[in-house]
Amino acid sequence: MDNLGLIGMISVATAGITIGIGSIGPALGEGRAVAQALAAMAQQPDEANTITRTLFVGLAMVESTAIYCFVVSMILLFANPFWDYVVQKAGS
């Protein structure tokens, strides 16, 4: 197989694996965080405001790992530097 096909194949597969595995951890973590926050809110409805704000900030923190994975997979799919390099080399 030529370089271009190989790079394309590996990039697509890696992008899928990246977002697939990368979203497992944050999903579990976020589920746990929301469950805990709901329990806390059920116990202390007066503190709902503070809990919600902390929950949002925490979720954003947890989510960022998934977002990193997403950005990496998007770069692999749409702005792949290796692909561009090989195409450029083949063109010149």
Add this chain to the structure above:
Amino acid sequence: MESLDLMGIKDISPDALIFWHWQWVKINATIVFTWITMFLLTLGAWLATRRLQSGRELSRWQNFLEVVVQTMRSQIRDIAHGDPAPFLPFVGSLFLFIALSNLLTIIPGWVPPTGSLSTTAALALCVLVGVPVYGIQSRGVKNYLGLYVKPSFIMLPMNILGELSRTLALAVRLFGNIMSGTKIAAILLAITPIIFPVVMQALGLLTGMIQAYIFAVLAMVYIASAVRIQKQYEQKAQEEALAKGDDNG
């Protein structure tokens, strides 16, 4: 549909879309849409505050702006545990800029400037610079720099690394969220162009507002952590002094 979308399905960043260039000066989509957002914010604020009233009857826009500013003030007060006035201009502008640029995605053809890594990196750098500025303002240069060697000198590289990595996280989080919104809309337009893009667009509006809120809250939390610990130490010192005074007396 293609005529409405400035960005193709392959473009990951609006930086690549260049409207006009002369020698080394390039005006790309990010800059143009940032200017439009800035212009709209300034125009809106100017129009709303042109004739301020203080009676019972308020104009709609003044009412709206008062609600927005009041909410921001109360949120900042909750986080900073103090007077929100010094933080409101910085954190409030961050929030309003990001919120408006995300909100305007309901207009077809709008390219959100926050969907470009350059914009979000610039905003995150503002926070990176803003934190020490507020910290030094409230506690002086020596005291603020002393924060970096707490709890011990070994933590100095960790503290600096933490500062840099949270800036990176701030930039990539906003960029990733907004970019994923526009990207998903573009991909769905190619697959199922009837209803689903609207649903995802609505979800994107929600994420956009939440991200604007989170960006502002995180910036405020970072600033508060640079400013506040000082107060706690002061309080502790005061209490200790009081206790000592009691012992002596």
